[in-house]
Amino acid sequence: MNYSTKIKWSYLSAIIASVLWVIGDILIVGFNTNPTDYPLLFETYAEQLDTSLAVLMVEGSSQRLMVGALIASMSAFLFLPGIWLSFQFFKQKTKPHAWLTYFLLIISVVLMPLGHAVFYFNGEVFKAILHTDVSAHPYLIEVTSDFTKVLYITWGTAIIVLLTGWLLYSIMVFLGKTTLPRWAGFISPVFLTLYQLPIKLMLPDSLLKAWISAAGFNLSYLIFFVLLFILFKKSLFEKKEERLVDVT
Template structure:
């Protein structure tokens, strides 16, 4: 397989991965819920759990949450060619900053599935609390605290590492350490996610806002890889020539 073919299929893999993760995010956590609609959590047990997380997935069916958790988690490996693509843009791939950034981004992909799939398990547990007799609630609430802790450790770690990796990439683009123009540093998933914030804040409570909130970062991934393919793909293909 020649270099240009590797580039082509890496872009295809990355774009497919981004689409699948947007779908997964929307299905597992794409809800815009008013906690006040669920007084059991927002009032009765407000001091015993994370209210926003507890009410987030109450309206999602088991099949919907399961599909959302699986479609993303089972396709995370498709992001690895995208990380390889980012590495290809470095002018000098032997420099520590290049391979450290590459390594951090690989770790972020490895960490992503657990944090994502944990939303399914937490959602199902909170639904169980909401629909069972109060006599079972003390035990289930204790379980929910453990589930929530695992979710935030797994998901939070994945997000922090992912943001750190792409922020490092942006900084190096700004420093002219890559084949990209300096302004392209603003096109990384980190900045594309920040650019979405005013849109989210302007939207009223709705399903659309729930979709954007849940899938914001993976929408940024999708936009990022599409823009790279359209604007800067030739820069990598010229290396072969």
């Protein structure tokens, strides 16, 4: 497989991964829930449960939550060609700043699946409280507490590493360490996610707002790779041609 073909397939892989993760996010936490419909969770046990998590998933059927967890977790590897693609823009790939950024972004992909999938298990336990006898609730609340800890550890770690990696990537672009124009640092997934904040603040509570909130970062991934493809695909091919000329 030649270099240009690798580039094209890497773009396609990253875009497909982004779409699948947007779908997965919407399926697993894309709900506009009214807490007053679930007084047992949001009133009776409000002091014992993480209601900010419960509101995200309590309305989802088991099948929907399961598909949402699996469709994303099982496709995370498709982001790896996109990470490789982003790495290709570095001017000096052997420098510490280049491989450190590359390493962090690869680790973020490795951490993403578990952090995402754990939402499913939390959602199912929240729902179980609604469909079991009150005698089982103390145990289920205890299990929920443990599952919530696992979620924050896995998902939180993945998000921290991911944000750190892409912020570092933006900094490298700003510093001229890549072949991208310096302004391109502002279209990295980190900045694209920040641009969504005022949009979400302006939108009224609705299913659309819930979907954007649920899939915010993966929407940023999708936009980033589409922009990278539209604006800078040729620059990678030209860079390769320049290297071939230098060799000859």
